[in-house]
Amino acid sequence: MISRSSSTVVTGVPPNLLGLLMSLTLDPVQTGHVRPSGYARSAMTEQSTLPSPPPAAPAAPPRSLPRTWSPRAARRVLDQARSLLDDARLLTTADGDLRERVREAYTATREVRVHADLRAVPVTVLEERRKKLRVAVLQKAGFTHVSHVLATGTDRLVEAGIGATTARLATSAARELADEVDADLRFRIDVDPGDPYATVLVQALHAFGLATDARHRHLDEARRVADVVPARLEPARPATSLWRRLVAGADGRAAADAAVSALAEQLADARLREDARAVRAAVGRPLDGAAVWADFEARSAEYYGLLSQVVDLGADHEAAEGGLPADVVRRVEAQPLDRTLLRASLRGYQAFGARYALVQRRTILGDEMGLGKTVQSIAVAAHLLATGGTHVLVVCPASVVTGWKREVEQHSDLAAVVLHGTDREQAAEGWLAGGGVAVTTFEVLGRLDLPADLRPALLVVDEAHYVKNPDTLRGREVRRWADRSERVLFLSGTPMENKVAEFTNMVGYLQPDLADRLDPHADLSGAAAFRRIVAPAYLRRNQQDVLTELPEMVQVEEWEQFGPVDGAAYRAAVLDGSFMAMRQAAFAVADADDSAKLVRLRELVTEAVDGGRRVIVFSYFLSVLDRVMEVLGDLAVGPLTGSVPVPERQAMVDALSAPGGPPVLVSQITAGGVGLNVQAASVVIFCEPQVKPTIEAQAVARAHRMGQTRTVQVHRLLVEDSVDQRLMEILGSKAALFEEFARQSEITDAAPSAVDVAAPSEASLSRTILAEEQRRLGRTV
Known part of the structure; x- marks a missing residue:
């Protein structure tokens, strides 16, 4: 489409697009006179006060004293107040200007891609659309493909010697075909730093994201500043010079000092200044190409979320609404969503899911894995804590506690506290006093010493199918907390409508009256009647219905924490000085429930299989493979190892692909x-990080290749404060370099060992990591 040089455009791109590309350089938003962004900590040090009045009678309440401002201090306050007003106006308007920048950049990028597709279409196709069109004349003049005709236009075709009638018929047919290609175009942002149009689009989205987040966070404050400051500036002017003070009279001087004090108070309370500086910088000087592409790769879902706020990406709106009845949809769409404390750009279906949970109050969010149930829950929590709520409680399996804390801190300004482990009581005291989001496990929930009158604004139960039996201890504890919480949100990617009895039990925690209307013995799977009945309590969307761009690959780092047994195995391996044993220690347990990785692996496989997906599990170690086979049982085929003959390897892959197979x-x-194509699998799980990034990349490529019809989900099982974290830290930059190289060369498909991006040797890695872990755990070699 576009050459690697950002200044060279492939022939066939319309000249008007070249001009548009140049014009898309982001200019500073015009927000009036911009003053220095820094503010003095306080201008009060330069003000003088009148002599103190005689002491008041003991019974009289204290009262504030009038203040007289020196002209110099008053001028400083007014200058800073005007600058603050500029910042407030910027935050309330910049997102609108940047929205148009995004729209223009998107239109240009899309049109370039339409032209790229049309370059592959011979001009003879136009003859099929216009029978009187003399295509031979066009070919003789050098116009061989449709894009060339479209880019040239009628007038320039005539200038090139084409007859007026032929030129008109050719361009109208080319435009008709272009419209059809555009209608069928499934827009994606491909990571290509050499594409100047896509780069400008991503830069515009980055700036738009900053502006949107800042506007959501500071809108009320910005409006208050815009209301208060202009009304105080003119009355405050007499305080800025001795002459003005003199001619203002006593009343004028008092009013001026009061106005300056009011402005100083606004300055003292201002929290929007830092965000305004960031938005102004992003608008005036876009993030450079390399940095913005790296950010896009790390947060592509958020970029698509921003783009979907500006243009219609062709999403199925009914699917985004989960097929809910119209009356429920109307109530949900009317629900405001306060994003003041949220640091994530929600997709349309995600915002709908958060509003649904707020409106319906006690619900199950059953979105398919990979659609962001966690971030929707965080959006609900952020809304409630921004509008008067104080405490949110999250209950989840121990394997995802760490991930929950990370997600809350990454996507919001909410405080996250883990109530798990030996210090949980101390952590609980801090949560009770300070509020925020507490994350605990099903097992710990019943042992928490919390006040009986505590009523969380929201209870989130992740992997809610864990409490499908309400008669278990964990089921009774969840019910107890559900009854005392103002809102309850169950999360489960398992399609529970296939198991009506279990689904009915889950609804019973939330809306008992609704559960009574469900026949637990009826097979209502997929029935429209079932959806209508459960609409007040259940929302589910599927990837293929709501993600029109379906990213080629979604990578998730599944961070866990060692428990007593697997942790002991790891410490023993470190003490023994065995790097290989350290890497396998997470699986070196007799009982699978004692391994955080095995527990999470089982959850991921269960959810994927219930969703109709097929999975491939990779490990370097034979002992780990054997343990995984024991845990998965009949669900799995394998293990496929180096000792298995090639024909048998293919037979295993064929078994995975066969209908009804494992x-x-x-x-x-x-x-x-x-060497094996396993595109039947759309979920890839790595049991441990690999020493060379190329090995993981090649493994993913077995599933992530031509013929794959579903988004590939890649999960890496990792343990914090272990060899896993050290490997990820050391090899992270090497993996990024490999990815950049691999996108530009196919040599790695033929010889993975040809490209290891100067990765350190396994021997040096093992020595370095072993020494670090022994120091951390207080051991000596």
């Missing part, structure tokens, strides 16, 4: 990572 393939990464 939905999981367990494979050694060095055996199944090269």
Whole structure:
């Protein structure tokens, strides 16, 4: 489409697009006179006060004293107040200007891609659309493809010697075909720093995101500043010079000092200044190409979320609404969503899901894995805590506690506290006093010593199918907290409508009257009647219905924490000085429930299989593969190892692809990572990080290749404060370099060892990491 040089455009791109590209450089938003962004900590040090009056009678209440401002201090306050007003106006208007920038950049990028597609269409196709069109004349003049005709236009075709009638017929047919291509175009932002149009679009989205977040966060404050400051500036002017004070009279001087004090108070309370500086910088000087593309790769879902706020990406709006009845949809769409404390750009369906939970109060969010149930829950929590709520409680499996804390801190300004482990009581005291989001486990929930009158604004139960049996201890504890919480949100990616009895039990926690209307013995799976009945309590969307751009690959780092047993195995491996044993220690347990990684692996496989997906599990170690096979049982085929003959390897892959076959393939990464196509699998799970980034990349490529019809989800099982974290830290930059290289060369498909991006050797890695872990755990070599 576009050459690697950002200044060279492939022939066929219309000249008007070249001008548009140049014009899309983001100019500073015109927000009036911009003053220095820094503010003095206080101008009060330069003000003088009148002599103190005689002491008041003991019974009289204290009262504030009038203040007289020196002209110099008053001028400083007014200058800073005008600058603050500029910042407030910027935050209330910049997102509108940047929205248009995004729209223009998107239109240009889309049109370029339409032209790229039309370059592959011969001009003879136009003859099929206009029978009287003399295509031979066009070909003789050098116009061989449709894009060339479209870019040239009628007038310039005539200038090139084409007859007026032929030129008119050719361009009208080319435009008709272009419209059809545009209508069928599934827009994606491909990571290509050499594409200047896409780069400008991503830069515009980055700036728009900053402006949107800042506006949501500071809108009330900005409006207050815009109301208060202009009304105080003129009355305050007499305080800015001795002459003005003299001619103002006593009343004028008092009013001026009061106005300056009011402005100083606005300055003292201002919290929007830092965000305004960031928005102004992003508007005037866009993030450079390399940095913005790196940010896009790290947060592509948020970029698509921003783009979907500006243009219609062709989403199925009914699917985004989960097929809910019209009356429920109207109530949900009318629900405001306060994003003051939220730091995430929600997709349309995600905002709808958060509003649904707010309106319906006690619900199940059953979105398919990968659609962001967690961020929707955080949006609900952020709304409630921004509008008067104080405490949110999240209950989840121990395997995802760490991930929850990370997500809350990444996507919001909410405080996150983990109520798990030996210090949970102390953490609970801090949560009770300070509020925020507390994250605990099903097992710990009943042991928390919390006040009986505590009523959380929101209870979130992740992996809610864990309490499908209300008669268990965890079920009774969840019910107890659900009854005392103002709102309850159950999360489960398992399609529970396939198991009506279990689904009815879950609804019973939330809306007992609704549960009574469900026949637990009826097979209502997929029935429209079932959806209508459960609409007040259940919302589910599928990836293929709401993600029109379906990213080619979604990568998730599943961070866990060691428990007593797997943690002891790890410490023993460190003490023994065995790097290989350290990497396998998370699986070195007799009982699978004692392994945080095995517990999370089982959850991921269950959710994927219930959603109709097939899975491939990779590990470098044979002992780990054997353990995984034991845990998964009949669900899995394998293990596919280096000792398995090639024909048998293919037979295992064929079994995974066969209808009714086992939905999981367990494979050694060095055996199944090269040479086999397993596009039947759309979920890839790595049991541990690999020493060379190329090995993981090649393994993913077995599933992520031509013929794959579903988004590939890649999950890496990782443990905090372990060899996993050290490997990720050391190899992270090398992996990024490999990804950049691999996008530009196919040599790695043929020889993965040809490109290891100067990765450190396994021997040096093992020595470095072993020494670090022994120091951290207080051991000596």
